[in-house]
Amino acid sequence: MFSRRDFIKQGLIPVFAGSAVPSVFANGLAAAAADAPNAAPSDRVLVLVQLAGGNDGLNTVIPFGDGAYHDARPTLRQDQGVLALNGQLGLHPNLKGMKASWDAGQLAIVQGVGYPSPNLSHFASMSIWETANVKSGIGDGWLGRYLNYLDKVGESPNHALEGVSAGSLVPPELRSSTPVTALQSLKTFRLQPVNEHGTQVDVENPLMKFYGAFKGATPAPFGALLDATLNEALQASHALQATDATYQAKATYPANSPIASSLKLVAETIVSGLGVRVAHVTLGGFDNHAREKPVHDRLLLDLDEALSAFMQDLQGHGLGDRVLVMTWSEFGRRVKENGSAGTDHGTAAPMFLLGAPVKGGLYGEQPSLSALDNGNLKFTTDFRSVYASVLQGYLKAPASELLGGSYEVLPLLKA
Amino acid sequence: MDHAPIATPPAARSRPIWQRPVSRRTVLATGAAGATAAALAALWKGNDLSQVLDRVRDYTHGYQGALRTPRVRAAHLLRRAGFGATSAELDRYAAMASATMAESVLNYQQTSNAALEAQLPALDLTSEKGPAAGAVQAWWLQRMVQTTRPLEEKMTLFWHGLLTSGLDKAGPAQLYAQNQLFRKMALANFDELLKAVSKDPAMMVYLDTETNRKGKPNENYARELMELFTTGIGHYTEDDVRESARAFTGWTLTGGKQLRFTTDSAFNRRFFDNGPKTFMGKTGNFTGDDIVEMLVPLRATAERLSTRLFAFFAYPNPEPEIVRHLADTFQQSRYNVGAVVREIFAMDAFYAPKAYRALIKSPAELAAQTLRATGSDARAYGTAVSASAAMGQALFYPPNVAGWPAGSSWINSSTLLTRLNFVNAATQRMRPSSSTATLEQLTNTLVDGSMSPTTKDGLQAFAAAHPQNQAGLLFMVLATPEFQLN
Numbered sequence: 001m002f003s004r005r006d007f008i009k010q011g012l013i014p015v016f017a018g019s020a021v022p023s024v025f026a027n028g029l030a031a032a033a034a035d036a037p038n039a040a041p042s043d044r045v046l047v048l049v050q051l052a053g054g055n056d057g058l059n060t061v062i063p064f065g066d067g068a069y070h071d072a073r074p075t076l077r078q079d080q081g082v083l084a085l086n087g088q089l090g091l092h093p094n095l096k097g098m099k100a101s102w103d104a105g106q107l108a109i110v111q112g113v114g115y116p117s118p119n120l121s122h123f124a125s126m127s128i129w130e131t132a133n134v135k136s137g138i139g140d141g142w143l144g145r146y147l148n149y150l151d152k153v154g155e156s157p158n159h160a161l162e163g164v165s166a167g168s169l170v171p172p173e174l175r176s177s178t179p180v181t182a183l184q185s186l187k188t189f190r191l192q193p194v195n196e197h198g199t200q201v202d203v204e205n206p207l208m209k210f211y212g213a214f215k216g217a218t219p220a221p222f223g224a225l226l227d228a229t230l231n232e233a234l235q236a237s238h239a240l241q242a243t244d245a246t247y248q249a250k251a252t253y254p255a256n257s258p259i260a261s262s263l264k265l266v267a268e269t270i271v272s273g274l275g276v277r278v279a280h281v282t283l284g285g286f287d288n289h290a291r292e293k294p295v296h297d298r299l300l301l302d303l304d305e306a307l308s309a310f311m312q313d314l315q316g317h318g319l320g321d322r323v324l325v326m327t328w329s330e331f332g333r334r335v336k337e338n339g340s341a342g343t344d345h346g347t348a349a350p351m352f353l354l355g356a357p358v359k360g361g362l363y364g365e366q367p368s369l370s371a372l373d374n375g376n377l378k379f380t381t382d383f384r385s386v387y388a389s390v391l392q393g394y395l396k397a398p399a400s401e402l403l404g405g406s407y408e409v410l411p412l413l414k415a
Numbered sequence: 416m417d418h419a420p421i422a423t424p425p426a427a428r429s430r431p432i433w434q435r436p437v438s439r440r441t442v443l444a445t446g447a448a449g450a451t452a453a454a455l456a457a458l459w460k461g462n463d464l465s466q467v468l469d470r471v472r473d474y475t476h477g478y479q480g481a482l483r484t485p486r487v488r489a490a491h492l493l494r495r496a497g498f499g500a501t502s503a504e505l506d507r508y509a510a511m512a513s514a515t516m517a518e519s520v521l522n523y524q525q526t527s528n529a530a531l532e533a534q535l536p537a538l539d540l541t542s543e544k545g546p547a548a549g550a551v552q553a554w555w556l557q558r559m560v561q562t563t564r565p566l567e568e569k570m571t572l573f574w575h576g577l578l579t580s581g582l583d584k585a586g587p588a589q590l591y592a593q594n595q596l597f598r599k600m601a602l603a604n605f606d607e608l609l610k611a612v613s614k615d616p617a618m619m620v621y622l623d624t625e626t627n628r629k630g631k632p633n634e635n636y637a638r639e640l641m642e643l644f645t646t647g648i649g650h651y652t653e654d655d656v657r658e659s660a661r662a663f664t665g666w667t668l669t670g671g672k673q674l675r676f677t678t679d680s681a682f683n684r685r686f687f688d689n690g691p692k693t694f695m696g697k698t699g700n701f702t703g704d705d706i707v708e709m710l711v712p713l714r715a716t717a718e719r720l721s722t723r724l725f726a727f728f729a730y731p732n733p734e735p736e737i738v739r740h741l742a743d744t745f746q747q748s749r750y751n752v753g754a755v756v757r758e759i760f761a762m763d764a765f766y767a768p769k770a771y772r773a774l775i776k777s778p779a780e781l782a783a784q785t786l787r788a789t790g791s792d793a794r795a796y797g798t799a800v801s802a803s804a805a806m807g808q809a810l811f812y813p814p815n816v817a818g819w820p821a822g823s824s825w826i827n828s829s830t831l832l833t834r835l836n837f838v839n840a841a842t843q844r845m846r847p848s849s850s851t852a853t854l855e856q857l858t859n860t861l862v863d864g865s866m867s868p869t870t871k872d873g874l875q876a877f878a879a880a881h882p883q884n885q886a887g888l889l890f891m892v893l894a895t896p897e898f899q900l901n
Binding site: 053160168170179180181182183188194203206207210214217223338341342 | 630
């Protein structure tokens, strides 16, 4: 079994005659169509939805039955239209799609998720979540380590599309020595031709030689990065060009919504059978220190509509059983609202796990709104426990090895 | 390798690291030793002999010695302190001594930018809503391409990445005003710049100081001022965040326009928290300016800003000795940013092999340098702004308050393809007459005439095979790995 790096080193990639595509790409659609409800672990896809800026957990899964919530949030409280999950807790009124998933047993909510000695810096806390390293936030991304593991055990599909993120940057949780792909659109993900009198000039082969030679010539670390990236990019773009015509969305995604476009792009890569294992999308704008309500209401509506379309699209393609969506945010927000009708940085917050692989329900424990730490919630479930549950229960990977420690595995997922 | 330590004379060893020149012999000896090992390793992989010989040639060419040539030193300085140089500019700078070259870049106030100002399209600064976002973005990119004061524009880009604000919250006229503030105070004293930024409408909207009122403190600005703009994490407590937020109360936006469109701010005593605050162990009725005056003299601030400036201009992760020296300069000059930048350009470390091509061109740098090479019309700037966004840097839309992560994060499969497609499109747009340069002239201006032998051969082969395709040839030069670096 070749590892991906061997594949590159041995120069197997640079041959891109016409539309010939390595056979590893060819079986996607057929395999997808034949998929039984119990997809093999190697066919499973994890989609991370990052709610960047610190999502207000208390106004997402709302403890409407707790008087302390109403006291702490004189202007921000949601007191109308909360979608009750039980007598105490309910979803934000704009999370109608999530509520439908809940009713169908396809939404798991883990309450009070955080970590010891919470850091109230966006960036420090993001790094902690991304690396699962609560001491320093330094190191490979936790899913980058998972992709390395796949490479090591020979389960890697040998190209950079097993880890994709929608956008122009690769998020830190996917980073490791295993290359992943940032995608902005499948159509533009290719090297545009250089033409001369209507004939295409070969620039790919010379450029690959240039980059390969430069890697050897420069002591700077970027030579190797540029060379590997060009190879990955050309290889992945050839794979995409051979498949992108086949995708037709089976749901109507909201217009003018970057998160919907991102999720549609992820659906396209999954449906096209390109071997994606882990995907990442970001919805930003949650750092609502002032005038939070209209902004947060709109963000949750945007999220809900986009995710509903995404799930419907995948189900329409018969892929619902293979895809798990998980949301995360670097922290929740202060229990008591501030004087600007907003909330300052906080700590624990709920996480959503969405999709057919999920065993729906509430997990963990809702933190107390009165026994606070400096105005902030005390976490009740360690986020690494959620990661462990997904790695072990869904991706069938050795969680304690990948997380550098043992954490309780919650029964969030079907076998 | 054995003789390398002896090659450094004892006198040089006692000199600080940033003044220690590296001899060409040492560089070549190190390179050759590495090359031999690498070539042997390649042989084991079973490649054929001609490939191995090509590798050896690529490994051993005089790449690291490039900065010994005056013209390459000039090109290096003008890439770092600005947005690249034309052939004529390189000739002019190469004739100067290094110190004169740096002074010429630093003393830009003496150079008139009237020609640029006359060319720039007028921005609508009088109507209720002000200019469109795209107009302000294109305006700035045109400045980068056409300025005669490259360092002024480069420092403006530096401040935009550090004291950042974004159009996701603030309005275009506010970002325009903030951009002009950065330009005006590009090399100013840091405390004065921070005081101005604290009252800058774009910042007040971006980090919510405009809502920060007595009795209703908002922590957003106070926290980022310490975490990102001055000391960095680990030098303050959560109590310091809460208390200094109170000190920044009182500043409001004025002018009766919608928040995003107003470009005036004023201090309103009624909204100021007039009580005592305890900040970093001191208690007093502090204002925001007082907080800035307590943060800027701290050693952590001096070291953090020095590291950031050196990494922006020279190479990442500077040696502690370099940081210490720059931090001293900062503190002894009453926090003068210009003094630190002057010191960086005077360091041998700035021209050391380690600094050469040690940075990846940011998308804005790649866009501006490309347009300087291809020529540009009025439409080109808007196109370049969109391309820069797709390459990962939308001007005035930083990903978050920490600005762009830069470095290796600029390069992934998507952004690299976008870079290549952008330079392709830019060369295709050229008028056929606009570039008649020979291959040698192109590579001398754009990549210091310093490429791997394989690339040099490949470009010659391309030129020979496509003698009429000037755009294609320029594309090949701009698409080299050498051009992706700064």
